[in-house]
Amino acid sequence: MTDFAATKAKFDLPEGVVYLDGNSLGPLPRAAAARVNEMLVSEWGQMLITGWNKAGWMALPTGLGDRIGQLIGAEPGSVVTGDTLSIKVYQAVASALDLYPDRKVVLSDNGNFPSDLYMVEGLLRSLGSDYELRVVAPEDVADNLTDDVAVLMLTEVDYRTGRMHDMKTLTELAHANGTMTVWDLAHSAGAIPVDLAGCNADFAVGCTYKYLNGGPGAPAFIYVAPRLADKAQPALSGWLGHEAPFAFDLDYRPGHGIERMRVGTPPIIQMTALSAAMDIWDTADIHDVRAKSIELTELFIHRVESTCPDLTLASPRDPARRGSQVSFRFENGYAVMQALIARGVIGDFRAPDIIRFGFTPLYIDEHDVEQAVETLADIMSNRLWDAPEYMVRQRVT
């Protein structure tokens, strides 16, 4: 059984803050600062260029990939880290389309994170006017798996509401239709158990700065099913994905398996911070995290609904259909969130009217939930949000 008091002690959380925004940016692992400093001074400073081999920098992208892989049910050697999630979406969809040259449609839903849609728009523009991105409502995905759909690209957990797609069922339906799947695990990895191998998923991508706590701008990851890895043609064919990067040949030959999804020089300082964050997962079981997350979100929903009648639940009520976040709708949600933040309860706002709270058992407990509810109830019942300083909308990140 995971000792959540022990995992909480591994994070450096500001005094007096209840941090319910780990689904945007996880907090600083206590070990990260010392680890990064050690890497800077003893590796970069002392080893200089030889750090690529001596300090193992060159192996970090696949080493970290395997560690993340354990949380998402991926086979060893099937995940690599690097770049950003947007770039990894592009790689995955490009390779998936390339495997089905006779089909030209990418199917997605309007609950997907916009950048996933944007990246595919750009890709399809390059591929030609016969390609199409088809965007439907989340509940209509299955009915739109027509025989022209090459790729089904979905984010498993909706970034606004926490609604979950059923990965196993939709992957089966897609395969029965001759369609490849690309799953975005941005709000899944480290939040809920994912079983990529068990679901027979084809491609998956995700980021590491949310529930994995890798820090601002931490690298993304990509999974390619082992049965496809040596067939997938990289669209972003960079030198570190080459079969022999240091032969400096003029022609590209894709590397073996997942290595071909590497592109350029990996961000070693970011990867060092991520390594420290991943150590915490050595002491935590993702199934325990999920069970605890359900306890916390159930408690939060129950308490908010009984104290804040003006808020409407925007997340699925059934915890089995919900990720690790809870969202409510309220017309002046932006002002409510500003008032909450001013009092140390940090969640976030998504237009037009959603206030969103992430529950991350590695460092959030029942006491935090109670404190958040009390603060929210006070703000709602006394209309504390209705103040000029909270009503002025600023750029939200």
Place this chain on the structure above:
Amino acid sequence: MTDFAATKAKFDLPEGVVYLDGNSLGPLPRAAAARVNEMLVSEWGQMLITGWNKAGWMALPTGLGDRIGQLIGAEPGSVVTGDTLSIKVYQAVASALDLYPDRKVVLSDNGNFPSDLYMVEGLLRSLGSDYELRVVAPEDVADNLTDDVAVLMLTEVDYRTGRMHDMKTLTELAHANGTMTVWDLAHSAGAIPVDLAGCNADFAVGCTYKYLNGGPGAPAFIYVAPRLADKAQPALSGWLGHEAPFAFDLDYRPGHGIERMRVGTPPIIQMTALSAAMDIWDTADIHDVRAKSIELTELFIHRVESTCPDLTLASPRDPARRGSQVSFRFENGYAVMQALIARGVIGDFRAPDIIRFGFTPLYIDEHDVEQAVETLADIMSNRLWDAPEYMVRQRVT
């Protein structure tokens, strides 16, 4: 006049090492470790998600871009940092091709860094079988500017020999031919004065871990001429290049000017290290750096040629046609470099027979050059390279 003793003191160089590989990975700026630690503990640790605005993280990509822009003759607001150099090559060539839909050829030379060619191979494969990457010898570039060439993509300074292309002349010839230019400044930025605006360049890209000392995996940069920036269509259309990233619209609309070349979430830890490295440039003039670099490389060539008759100069003899590195050819170059490294003189080896030495006046002086030459002369005249531990070829990074 730049005080090079003062700039040298700003780097943390290992005792007893002569580091002539700053053209692969620059050394650790002394200020970087403290700066990164401060960012981790006080910004990420204390501000959490609010760091994106409060700590100015969101503005780092363009802020750093402007600082780099000052070294390469770019107009303010025309450079942005992020991703890797390979990704930035893809962006630049894709946008350049998009501006000339009737031409299908990308012209480059076989002295280009292989990843640039690989990335274009991948891009052209997506664009269709009517596109072609044409690779010629460096001296034949001008003669191959035929009227089907949409884009001329060149690395200004050859990574193996240091040979320089004439950016101004080739850009003029390209424009006279109706051809766009993409210049890779990997071995130029921070090494030699570059005048992008004065050369009327169209696109340029580069990395920041070589002469700019940003650290392993530091972000890349891209320049788009202001006259093109609002016309350039991003192929990698990520959310942070969107006109309104936080509106979360489902359709992509490119941001204004250079902002559209942003893709995903920027690597803030790497960018913080790069910020510390860029501070050193506030105390250095790139023209002084160039003058000093020529002094050092002339001295090195003169001394090596007079003491090591078995080595053949592979770099241009004319310093005006040479970047900030010097290369020699020798059949057993790999073993020679291993012997040098074992004795604290760090350069590198590029197949099949090139030993390569980077000269970086910010932290390399005449004394270092003399020490490197003495060591090299001893190794050559006493055949110290001919030892089993140096002859076994290992993976070179």
